[in-house]
Amino acid sequence: MSSSKNYRWGVLGTGYAAREFTSGLQSLENATVTAVGSESSERASNFAKSHSIETSFGTYDEVIHSDSVDIVYVGTVAPLHRKLCLQAIEAGKPVLCEKPFAMSAAEASEIAALAKAKSVFCMEAMWSRFIPLMVDIRSRIRSGEIGEIVSVAADFGLRQTPLSNPRLFHPEQGGALRDLGVYPISLAVEYLGMPDDVRITCAFGQGGADVRAGGSLHYQTGAIATVMADISAATPTVATIIGTEGFIEIQSPMYRPTRAKITHTSIPGPATQSSKSRSGVSARVHHVASAVKRQLLKSGKSLAAGYRGNGYQYQAREVMECLDRGLTESSTMPLSQSIEILKVIDLGLLSKNKTPTDE
Numbered sequence: 001m002s003s004s005k006n007y008r009w010g011v012l013g014t015g016y017a018a019r020e021f022t023s024g025l026q027s028l029e030n031a032t033v034t035a036v037g038s039e040s041s042e043r044a045s046n047f048a049k050s051h052s053i054e055t056s057f058g059t060y061d062e063v064i065h066s067d068s069v070d071i072v073y074v075g076t077v078a079p080l081h082r083k084l085c086l087q088a089i090e091a092g093k094p095v096l097c098e099k100p101f102a103m104s105a106a107e108a109s110e111i112a113a114l115a116k117a118k119s120v121f122c123m124e125a126m127w128s129r130f131i132p133l134m135v136d137i138r139s140r141i142r143s144g145e146i147g148e149i150v151s152v153a154a155d156f157g158l159r160q161t162p163l164s165n166p167r168l169f170h171p172e173q174g175g176a177l178r179d180l181g182v183y184p185i186s187l188a189v190e191y192l193g194m195p196d197d198v199r200i201t202c203a204f205g206q207g208g209a210d211v212r213a214g215g216s217l218h219y220q221t222g223a224i225a226t227v228m229a230d231i232s233a234a235t236p237t238v239a240t241i242i243g244t245e246g247f248i249e250i251q252s253p254m255y256r257p258t259r260a261k262i263t264h265t266s267i268p269g270p271a272t273q274s275s276k277s278r279s280g281v282s283a284r285v286h287h288v289a290s291a292v293k294r295q296l297l298k299s300g301k302s303l304a305a306g307y308r309g310n311g312y313q314y315q316a317r318e319v320m321e322c323l324d325r326g327l328t329e330s331s332t333m334p335l336s337q338s339i340e341i342l343k344v345i346d347l348g349l350l351s352k353n354k355t356p357t358d359e
């Protein structure tokens with residue numbers, strides 16, 4: 001389904017995310033960016049010129065209250081997300097807000113509560129969930145192709161320094177967990193829900209930001225997720241979703257993938273004649289090895305799906321389709337999960353085993 005109405009978007013922010021999002025949005029036929037806002041009228045005006053946007057404002061507030069804006073995109077640094085989302089919702093404007101959705105689960109809950117009270121649409125810009133391959137993977141998992149999900153493993157690491165990317169090393173504007181960890185955690189929360197126990201530890205840099213974070217999420221069902229995020233070292237940036245009847249390996253970059261592999265597994269059959277005739281440990285080893293071989297023989301169907309442009313437009317299309325249908329939330333990225341992602345991050349940042357690092 002694609003939205004029929006033409007929606008006018010107002011962009012808050014003029015940085016990297018705002019630029020990428022605006023380019024993506026401008027590739028959609030039914031969306032127009034009509035206004036951009038910044039804390040500096042010069043930055044807003046330059047952004048408007050380079051993206052052919054008709055109006056620029058030197059405040060975010062003017063965009064939110066502009067009569068020519070139907071939907072607000074919050075693309076500023078995270079400490080401003082709460083305030084800007086609340087202002088937009090108060091003004092009755094649907095909001096799409098960058099990740100991390102807020103600075104804490106408490107802030108996210110406040111936004112979600114106001115959106116609910118005012119019946120205004122609000123969604124975290126977790127663009128990964130709307131990338132075509134992720135949509136395909138979701139539908140396979142929902143139809144039971146790999147059975148019940150018991151484990152998710154995902155990492156996202158970039159090799160950056162405080163000089164190459166100061167925002168990432170700012171304890172409030174970045175940090176490994178809030179900036180990159182949201183993607184692995186979002187995947188775990190999507191397929192396993194809110195964990196019953198979070199065991200994440202962080203290594204903090206001299207500037208106070210967590211530069212590396214890793215650990216596990218545990219569920220009463222016995223399911224376990226492992227997550228890793230790093231802003232100072234590149235990691236494979238891959239993900240694996242494991243079910244009782246198979247697994248899906250999402251190739252790099254796991255947050256906007258185009259390739260994956262699905263493997264269907266089977267329960268190893270009874271021991272073969274030859275292994276039955278052997279005795280002791282060697283027979284057992286032979287039996288397990290041949291079972292593994294049989295499983296691998298059943299494996300390995302490639303999944304591939306490209307995406308158009310920079311991929312940021314799919315989340316915007318979701319917002320507009322939800323509005324067409326009169327919804328105040330997306331079922332693919334519900335606010336309850338944005339809150340859960342931040343609960344996990346809050347717990348991770350509180351972890352007792354803080355390790356200092358030179359980075």
Ligand SMILES: NC(=O)C1=CN([C@@H]2O[C@H](COP(=O)(O)OP(=O)(O)OC[C@H]3O[C@@H](n4cnc5c(N)ncnc54)[C@H](OP(=O)(O)O)[C@@H]3O)[C@@H](O)[C@H]2O)C=CC1
Nearest residue numbers: 013014015016017038039040043075076077078098099100
């Ligand atoms: N979805 C994605 O792929 C990506 C998402 N992000 C997310 O987007 C948000 C912005 O990140 P990004 O665009 O990379 O950051 P940038 O540093 O490139 O831009 C930051 C933006 O926030 C505004 N801002 C307001 N107050 C401050 C302040 N005190 N210090 C710095 N900037 C400020 C800036 O100014 P002004 O508006 O006044 O011009 C600018 O618009 C973050 O939440 C980040 O996690 C980031 C990268 C990619």
Ligand SMILES: O=C1CO[C@H](CO)[C@@H](O)[C@@H]1O
Nearest residue numbers: 016099158168179180255
């Ligand atoms: O969210 C993000 C997605 O990827 C970017 C790098 O390509 C990050 O910098 C960013 O914060």
